[in-house]
Amino acid sequence: MRIAVLDDDPSQTDLVCQVLTSSGHICHPFQSGKEILNQLRRESYDMLVLDWQVPDLSGPEVLRWVRDKLPKTIPVLFITSRSGEDDIVEGLAAGADDYMIKPIRRSELVARVQALLRRAYPIQNSSEQIVFNDYLFETRSGRLTLAGKPIEITQKEFDLALLFFRNLGRPLSRAYILEAVWSRDVDIPSRTMDTHVSRVRSKLQLRPENGYRLAPVYSYGYRLEQLTG
Structure with a gap:
């Protein structure tokens, strides 16, 4: 934390x-x-x-x-x-x-x-399985499924996706994301984070038609929003 x-x-x-x-x-x-x-x-x-x-x-x-x-x-x-x-x-x-x-x-x-x-x-201290609607995160194995279907994902992408879901609706600064996901490797290029965010958005199908929006917050960072209606 x-x-x-x-x-x-x-x-x-x-x-x-x-x-x-x-x-x-x-x-x-x-x-x-x-x-x-x-x-x-x-x-x-x-x-x-x-x-x-x-x-x-x-x-x-x-x-x-x-x-x-x-x-x-x-x-x-x-x-x-x-x-x-x-x-x-x-x-x-x-x-x-x-x-x-x-x-x-x-x-x-x-x-x-x-x-x-x-x-x-x-939710940070719950069991090894964390559920957000159709998304199931298995923290011990780093396995992620969407509506029962496994998503091919790296550990960093898993950590990043889980961070967004745990902070649903909350803007997260780039520095916060960097420390939470990459912690000891804080000298990674800025583009690396953007690439990982793009992959998470694509692999998890975080699009408005699926009820979610993973969007940049101008000159700050990113926010995952759950859309209603």
């Missing part, structure tokens, strides 16, 4: 990112509220970890923007040194899903993050 972390203390963002990276997540640290907002306008993240007290924009101010502008399903964890009941109520009222009091305990951070991600993305 791709997680954005906001704290004006670099040692704190280093600690949080170290813990989350060791748990298999991709972590992006930010030291100011304006910096993270600028990035949130351009990039996609699966979760946010926000400090309460940031000099330029407070955690609650960032959170209110997030709840107003971004999908409501994105989980937000507050990390704060403020332990008063009124402070906690204010954070939750602003739209936080959970909170932790500093100093951070590593195992608790991992447990809370995993719990929020499971709640927000339950």
Whole structure:
């Protein structure tokens, strides 16, 4: 999962990112509220970890923007040194899903993050078979069938297709797709991604007449939409 972390203390963002990276997540640290907002306008993240007290924009101010502008399903964890009941109520009222009091305990951070991600993305933790209408993804074997008929597909194409279906209707930035599918090979040519997207669209028959549209989002990335009617 791709997680954005906001704290004006670099040692704190280093600690949080170290813990989350060791748990298999991709972590992006930010030291100011304006910096993270600028990035949130351009990039996609699966979760946010926000400090309460940031000099330029407070955690609650960032959170209110997030709840107003971004999908409501994105989980937000507050990390704060403020332990008063009124402070906690204010954070939750602003739209936080959970909170932790500093100093951070590593195992608790991992447990809370995993719990929020499971709640927000339950299909990510389902069985080895994931179904979307006529599409059946078998995650262990990398096998994909459409209406019972197998589709010849590479592992990268499988991963890319599953990423789109798991984020149906959500615009995904090119950087997000790159990290999610190619992770350790981030220097691939831009054309490589476009070629894979084109193959996925063709092999899975993601066309309007079949109820889906896999379309580019100008100067951003791609989005898979399910069409109605």
